[in-house]
Amino acid sequence: MARVDVSAPMAGSIKEVLVGVGDRVTEGQEVLVLESMKMEVPIESPAAGTVAEVLVAPPQPIEEGQVLLRLDV
Numbered sequence: 001m002a003r004v005d006v007s008a009p010m011a012g013s014i015k016e017v018l019v020g021v022g023d024r025v026t027e028g029q030e031v032l033v034l035e036s037m038k039m040e041v042p043i044e045s046p047a048a049g050t051v052a053e054v055l056v057a058p059p060q061p062i063e064e065g066q067v068l069l070r071l072d073v
Contacts, residue, residue, distance in 0.1 A: 012036030049073035
C-alpha cells in the first residue's frame with residue numbers, strides 16, 4: 001500500500017479538520033480547512049484512500065509545504 005502526503009499549499013493556521021484516522025476519502029474531497037490572510041482555503045485529498053495519520057489540529061500554525069495528513073492509497 002502506498003502512502004500519500006497531503007501538504008499545505010501556503011502558510012497559515014488550521015481552521016478545521018474534516019476527517020479522522022480510518023476515514024475513507026475520495027479524490028478531491030475536502031479534508032482540512034486552512035486559514036491564511038483572513039481567507040478560508042479548503043484542502044482537498046489528492047487521491048482516494050484511507051486517512052492513516054492526521055498531523056495537525058486547530059488552531060495550529062503551519063508552514064507552506066508542511067505535511068498535514070497522510071493517506072494510504
